[in-house]
Amino acid sequence: MEFPVKAGAPAKHRTECAILPVFDGRQLHGATKEFDRAARGAIAKLIRAGDTAARLGSCTMVHRTQGTAAARWLLVGCGKRAEFSPKRLTTALGAALNALRSGGTKEAISFLGYGTSLDPAEAARYSVEAARATLYRFDELKSKTDPPSRLGRLGLAVENGTNLNDVRVGIKVGSAIAAGSDLARDLGNRPPNVCTPSHLAEAARTIAKRYARMEVKVLDEADIRKLGMGALLCVTQGADEPPRLIVLEYKGAGAKEAPVALCGKGVTFDTGGISIKPAPKMDEMKFDMCGAGAVLGAMQALGELQPDINVVGVIPACENMPGGGATRPGDIVKSMSGQTVEIINTDAEGRLILCDAITYAKRFKPRCIIDIATLTGACVIALGHVYSGLFCNDEALAKALLEAADRSLDLAWRLPVHEEYGESLRSNFADFANSGTRDGGASVGANFLSRFVDGLAWAHLDIAGVAWRANANKGATGRPVPLLVDYLLNLDGQ
Numbered sequence: 182m183e184f185p186v187k188a189g190a191p192a193k194h195r196t197e198c199a200i201l202p203v204f205d206g207r208q209l210h211g212a213t214k215e216f217d218r219a220a221r222g223a224i225a226k227l228i229r230a231g232d233t234a235a236r237l238g239s240c241t242m243v244h245r246t247q248g249t250a251a252a253r254w255l256l257v258g259c260g261k262r263a264e265f266s267p268k269r270l271t272t273a274l275g276a277a278l279n280a281l282r283s284g285g286t287k288e289a290i291s292f293l294g295y296g297t298s299l300d301p302a303e304a305a306r307y308s309v310e311a312a313r314a315t316l317y318r319f320d321e322l323k324s325k326t327d328p329p330s331r332l333g334r335l336g337l338a339v340e341n342g343t344n345l346n347d348v349r350v351g352i353k354v355g356s357a358i359a360a361g362s363d364l365a366r367d368l369g370n371r372p373p374n375v376c377t378p379s380h381l382a383e384a385a386r387t388i389a390k391r392y393a394r395m396e397v398k399v400l401d402e403a404d405i406r407k408l409g410m411g412a413l414l415c416v417t418q419g420a421d422e423p424p425r426l427i428v429l430e431y432k433g434a435g436a437k438e439a440p441v442a443l444c445g446k447g448v449t450f451d452t453g454g455i456s457i458k459p460a461p462k463m464d465e466m467k468f469d470m471c472g473a474g475a476v477l478g479a480m481q482a483l484g485e486l487q488p489d490i491n492v493v494g495v496i497p498a499c500e501n502m503p504g505g506g507a508t509r510p511g512d513i514v515k516s517m518s519g520q521t522v523e524i525i526n527t528d529a530e531g532r533l534i535l536c537d538a539i540t541y542a543k544r545f546k547p548r549c550i551i552d553i554a555t556l557t558g559a560c561v562i563a564l565g566h567v568y569s570g571l572f573c574n575d576e577a578l579a580k581a582l583l584e585a586a587d588r589s590l591d592l593a594w595r596l597p598v599h600e601e602y603g604e605s606l607r608s609n610f611a612d613f614a615n616s617g618t619r620d621g622g623a624s625v626g627a628n629f630l631s632r633f634v635d636g637l638a639w640a641h642l643d644i645a646g647v648a649w650r651a652n653a654n655k656g657a658t659g660r661p662v663p664l665l666v667d668y669l670l671n672l673d674g675q
């Protein structure tokens with residue numbers, strides 16, 4: 182999809198459809214006011230007649246567009262003007278494009294960011310992300326698909342005098358984040374018999390081939406054994422599908438510059454193992470690799486944008502299956518760090534594969550480690566599907582991540598990592614156990630991981646509630662790719 186920048190007089194832009202904002206109240210503003218003037222009050226008349234609503238996302242298509250160069254107007258409710266925000270822009274544009282997608286429109290121009298309080302470059306970035314998220318479909322495995330959207334071009338109108346270069350940078354960043362999110366969505370949506378550990382490794386190889394300054398290494402089971410990753414191995418041992426440890430490096434800065442390490446949970450299917458999960462909704466456990474998908478999506482965005490930073494993605498990928506060779510509750514394994522772990526619950530597998538990935542990531546002497554994981558149902562109970570859980574041992578890192586979350590509309594909420602959350606992990610037989618009390622379960626999981634980071638700045642994003650939607654709109658969201666990319670692009674100055 183193309184996003185040309187449109188400067189100049191709004192009503193003179195030739196387009197199949199002008200997407201115009203309608204705010205609360207009789208007063209017209211911005212581009213809508215100029216269209217109304219060119220059309221001799223036709224829009225004001227529609228509003229007076231009550232035919233268009235300012236309610237956020239309400240859409241009215243108008244075909245009589247006398248006096249303007251647009252063939253149609255799509256009037257989109259944007260709520261109160263004083264409350265207009267990037268989030269509302271995103272919602273309004275999403276509604277507009279949903280209204281357009283079923284028709285044959287090939288091209289449209291959005292005036293939703295024109296003449297508003299939003300920075301034009303930011304408005305452009307949000308518009309691109311919203312458009313691509315709205316038009317995303319996953320139908321590669323349907324034999325009969327809906328016709329694809331014909332909308333190939335969405336113009337972004339800006340006022341005369343706007344710095345067009347800034348806007349183009351906004352579009353470039355938005356496109357890279359959107360493409361990264363699409364990759365994360367595709368990987369998440371693919372069924373577990375397609376999206377295997379080897380499939381994730383293939384996706385990493387594709388990224389390394391396509392982009393400059395990118396290197397990939399894929400370790401197989403024998404390599405993983407040599408590294409002494411007993412925690413990762415005990416999760417995969419019930420599965421026939423072979424595990425992979427994927428290491429994807431983006432080298433945009435000199436070798437002396439410490440990288441950011443991203444560790445993404447890549448459980449391509451989580452049955453729970455011998456501590457098996459109940460049947461309802463178990464299909465959703467194909468999404469248990471969404472941490473890995475987000476790391477790959479973010480790395481792809483770095484490939485597109487080529488910032489001058491170093492980042493290493495470490496992805497432990499495997500299945501968690503029951504079987505004659507599977508790990509038993511009571512088994513004790515030795516992690517790569519040397520610490521031993523008593524497996525109390527084989528369904529607490531994410532922390533087991535991640536603890537070895539974190540230990541491995543330390544080899545790169547990173548400035549910080551950020552792990553991303555669909556780790557606990559408890560985090561879903563705590564935060565629902567709105568915020569990712571953020572656990573962090575470093576104030577500056579937490580602040581940077583929360584700011585990135587706000588800017589990217591990919592929200593995160595900080596939850597505690599106090600050491601008392603680890604008390605229930607006490608074991609009589611090993612250094613500690615992999616699972617403890619259900620109370621405060623998200624923090625207990627974070628506490629487990631914290632035992633492997635010693636001293637390093639570390640953040641853990643529990644994305645169990647935000648990585649996918651359930652029910653009618655079931656599907657991966659691509660989160661938290663926007664948060665990660667925004668954080669990485671704003672590393673300087675920290």
Ligand code: BES
Nearest residue numbers: 526528529531555556557558559616645
């Ligand atoms: N992948 C799940 C977490 C999960 C559950 C994500 C539901 C989204 C929805 C994880 O591996 C898991 O099973 N966690 C257990 C941990 C417990 C056994 C300590 C959980 O949350 O119940």
Ligand code: MN
Nearest residue numbers: 451528529530
């Ligand atoms: Mn599990």
Ligand code: ZN
Nearest residue numbers: 448451469531
């Ligand atoms: Zn899991």
